[in-house]
Amino acid sequence: MNLTCDLAAEARLQTVTAAPGNHTLPLPHPGAHQARVHVGNQDHTAELGEGSFEAGVEHWLIQLWPA
Numbered sequence: 001m002n003l004t005c006d007l008a009a010e011a012r013l014q015t016v017t018a019a020p021g022n023h024t025l026p027l028p029h030p031g032a033h034q035a036r037v038h039v040g041n042q043d044h045t046a047e048l049g050e051g052s053f054e055a056g057v058e059h060w061l062i063q064l065w066p067a
Contacts, residue, residue, distance in 0.1 A: 032067035
């Protein structure tokens with residue numbers, strides 16, 4: 001998936017339940033950015049029970065660059 005977003009001094013991920021992540025990514029150039037998001041290992045999520053909070057199953061790669 002590719003997208004364009006307007007970012008300030010840092011980026012922080014959050015969960016689908018809006019809980020903020022623990023890590024931030026400082027951005028040297030605030031403003032418009034392009035982003036590419038890849039997710040892997042999703043086939044293993046089908047093995048988890050509904051509502052599972054299992055950690056470390058999916059693997060995400062998020063690439064950001066100034067637009």
